[in-house]
Amino acid sequence: MTRYLSLYFTRIGFSVATALLGAVFALPLIWFIFAPFNPRAELGLAVPDPFSLANFETVFQNAFALRGLWNSLIQSVGGVILVGAGATLASYALSRSPIRGKNVITYILLLFSSVVSGSAAMVPIFLIVNGMGLIDTHIAVILVFAGGLLPTAMFILRDFIDGIPKSYEESAMVAGASPVQAFFDVALPVIRPGVVVVVVWAFVNIWGSFLIPFILLRSSEKMPASVAIYSFYSEAGTPIVTLLAAYSLLYSLPVIVLYLFVSWKFGFRFFGGIKA
Amino acid sequence: MASVSFDSVTKKFGDFTAVSDLGIEIGDGEFVCLLGPSGCGKTTTLRMIAGLETPTSGRVRIGDRDVTFMHPKDRKISMVFQDYALYPHMNLADNIAYPLKVRGESQEKRHARAREVADVLKIGQLLERMPSQISGGQQQRTSLARALVYPSDVYLFDEPLSNLDAKLRLEARGFLNHLQRDMGMTAVYVTHDQAEAMALATRIAVMDAGIVVQYAPPLEVYRRPATTFVANFVGNPPMNLLPVEAMIADGALHLRAGGLAVVPLKVTRAAAKALEAGRSLTLGVRPEHLAVASGGEENTIEGELFANENMGPEALVTLEREDTARFTARIFTDEMVALEGRVRLGFAADHIHLFDGEGLRLPLDGEEG
Ligand SMILES: Nc1ncnc2c1ncn2[C@@H]1O[C@H](COP(=O)(O)OP(=O)(O)OP(=O)(O)O)[C@@H](O)[C@H]1O
Ligand SMILES: [Mg+2]
Numbered sequence: 001m002t003r004y005l006s007l008y009f010t011r012i013g014f015s016v017a018t019a020l021l022g023a024v025f026a027l028p029l030i031w032f033i034f035a036p037f038n039p040r041a042e043l044g045l046a047v048p049d050p051f052s053l054a055n056f057e058t059v060f061q062n063a064f065a066l067r068g069l070w071n072s073l074i075q076s077v078g079g080v081i082l083v084g085a086g087a088t089l090a091s092y093a094l095s096r097s098p099i100r101g102k103n104v105i106t107y108i109l110l111l112f113s114s115v116v117s118g119s120a121a122m123v124p125i126f127l128i129v130n131g132m133g134l135i136d137t138h139i140a141v142i143l144v145f146a147g148g149l150l151p152t153a154m155f156i157l158r159d160f161i162d163g164i165p166k167s168y169e170e171s172a173m174v175a176g177a178s179p180v181q182a183f184f185d186v187a188l189p190v191i192r193p194g195v196v197v198v199v200v201w202a203f204v205n206i207w208g209s210f211l212i213p214f215i216l217l218r219s220s221e222k223m224p225a226s227v228a229i230y231s232f233y234s235e236a237g238t239p240i241v242t243l244l245a246a247y248s249l250l251y252s253l254p255v256i257v258l259y260l261f262v263s264w265k266f267g268f269r270f271f272g273g274i275k276a
Numbered sequence: 277m278a279s280v281s282f283d284s285v286t287k288k289f290g291d292f293t294a295v296s297d298l299g300i301e302i303g304d305g306e307f308v309c310l311l312g313p314s315g316c317g318k319t320t321t322l323r324m325i326a327g328l329e330t331p332t333s334g335r336v337r338i339g340d341r342d343v344t345f346m347h348p349k350d351r352k353i354s355m356v357f358q359d360y361a362l363y364p365h366m367n368l369a370d371n372i373a374y375p376l377k378v379r380g381e382s383q384e385k386r387h388a389r390a391r392e393v394a395d396v397l398k399i400g401q402l403l404e405r406m407p408s409q410i411s412g413g414q415q416q417r418t419s420l421a422r423a424l425v426y427p428s429d430v431y432l433f434d435e436p437l438s439n440l441d442a443k444l445r446l447e448a449r450g451f452l453n454h455l456q457r458d459m460g461m462t463a464v465y466v467t468h469d470q471a472e473a474m475a476l477a478t479r480i481a482v483m484d485a486g487i488v489v490q491y492a493p494p495l496e497v498y499r500r501p502a503t504t505f506v507a508n509f510v511g512n513p514p515m516n517l518l519p520v521e522a523m524i525a526d527g528a529l530h531l532r533a534g535g536l537a538v539v540p541l542k543v544t545r546a547a548a549k550a551l552e553a554g555r556s557l558t559l560g561v562r563p564e565h566l567a568v569a570s571g572g573e574e575n576t577i578e579g580e581l582f583a584n585e586n587m588g589p590e591a592l593v594t595l596e597r598e599d600t601a602r603f604t605a606r607i608f609t610d611e612m613v614a615l616e617g618r619v620r621l622g623f624a625a626d627h628i629h630l631f632d633g634e635g636l637r638l639p640l641d642g643e644e645g
Binding site: 165167168170171172173174175176177178181185186189190192 | 361375
């Protein structure tokens with residue numbers, strides 16, 4: 001009996017502890033949802049009273065900040081297209097082709113990617129982009145992000161494709177499809193869940209990056225939101241909490257929308273058609 | 277329809293030889309089974325016909341076309357994969373009609389044709405379903421339908437029934453046999469199930485470690501296995517094999533082993549030659565050719581009763597000899613055979629097989645060669 005009782009109290013204690021822990025993590029999120037609608041928002045948590053859209057009105061008058069969102073979109077979508085298409089084709093080739101040493105190639109690429117996208121490579125990257133005359137262009141940002149993210153994307157996707165039986169494409173080719181047809185008709189739809197994961201991952205990565213666009217861009221009308229967010233800091237460097245909160249909410253909306261869209265449209269899942 | 281021929285085809289994966297100097301011909305309208313244990317190179321052979329694997333050396337022909345290096349899509353073949361490889365994102369109709377789609381048929385035409393084939397295979401009411409929403413047997417028939425939806429020169433099957441349960445397998449086997457009779461298709465069928473091969477094939481190619489050890493009609497393979505390997509692989513339960521000591525005396529061939537009595541055999545030229553190489557031969561007797569001997573000494577083998585399994589219409593009686601070699605008899609009877617202690621099994625003289633020291637068949641009196 002006492003044993004059951006002690007088990008019971010252990011359970012309660014555990015649940016309370018996890019609930020507290022959860023609350024600690026939830027607090028910033030709650031602030032994040034409430035503060036934008038509170039014209040008197042401070043760093044403390046408060047329920048908006050009155051509930052108002054005044055913060056957003058002010059933010060929408062800041063042309064630089066709004067352009068930032070648009071620029072973020074250009075750079076992210078551009079980068080995602082490059083990373084998605086490049087990683088899909090490259091990892092498919094790496095997975096299916098019989099070339100020797102393809103594992104070595106993949107690992108070397110992965111190694112380089114952590115260098116290329118890291119801050120350590122900032123100076124050479126700046127020099128290269130400068131040498132190409134691409135400083136202060138969207139293309140520069142897109143290319144550098146694509147270069148940095150591609151190897152890891154290829155690595156993730158190749159692992160995924162390796163797990164998909166070759167017999168899908170083989171049966172298509174035996175049935176009369178050319179390799180290109182077999183890829184688009186059969187292989188691509190089957191590996192699509194993997195591509196979606198990589199695309200979301202790449203989007204989130206580019207959308208949230210600060211350093212690369214900050215260094216490669218000059219003119220304020222090309223800066224992405226991650227940089228433009230600093231326009232809600234006063235000269236002295238203190239944040240204007242109300243506006244910052246509203247802008248942050250706007251800034252995170254695309255990512256949330258992307259997640260919802262993807263899980264509604266594709267689902268983060270893999271549908272197997274092979275009998276085990 | 278067309279014939280298929282291999283001209284000394286060898287396939288290596290690195291240093292490993294998967295198929296070695298293959299030279300079989302598959303006639304127009306034949307149903308050939310590639311039979312052998314796991315890893316003997318059956319799938320590799322099939323994939324070389326399909327073009328999914330390129331021979332390291334040698335030539336593959338379909339009809340009078342040399343297809344050795346031809347892309348699979350140009351070979352005019354159909355193939356059923358062991359895992360079925362149904363496209364998970366297409367419904368059954370699109371799956372079955374896919375070969376017609378790549379041939380540029382209109383949606384209307386190809387769906388009509390898919391329905392026709394699906395109806396024959398009794399999956400016509402499932403065409404809207406996705407592959408993940410149907411049973412294993414239905415998946416198997418879908419992949420079969422996809423292979424049959426367009427006319428091909430050769431139909432290839434890689435263990436298409438191995439994922440089915442026993443009952444469905446029998447049913448599908450019967451259907452394939454019917455289909456073969458109906459269409460007269462040229463087919464190459466990979467299996468490691470000897471009963472499947474016996475039931476379906478016009479000829480069986482028995483493979484062992486990349487080599488075709490016998491290529492003959494099923495009954496020939498069963499009645500005159502070329503090697504001890506074939507003897508052991510074909511038949512259920514497998515043929516009883518017993519090492520015997522042989523010698524020629526009084527113009528007859530005498531076989532000796534503990535507990536065994538065999539009437540002296542006529543000396544054939546092959547037997548005489550084999551005895552020059554050594555005196556140890558292998559005697560083979562199929563379980564179905566053994567019966568419980570009531571008395572008499574001739575053509576019998578004796579040992580302790582090891583097992584007596586009743587299987588319904590038949591019983592498997594196994595005896596164990598002093599050297600732990602076992603002999604199994606398959607006795608057709610409606611009743612349990614009451615046996616105990618020492619058992620003597622008898623066989624007819626014209627149902628014994630003899631193999632030389634290397635395991636190659638020695639023709640006996642009355643056989644050619
Ligand atoms: N791509 C490959 N690379 C290296 N070795 C291979 C490859 N494909 C097959 N092999 C080897 O070749 C041999 C024959 O393989 P194969 O698939 O033809 O066997 P199988 O007779 O079909 O066997 P199972 O009944 O198990 O399907 C095996 O030992 C296998 O390990
Ligand atoms: Mg196989």
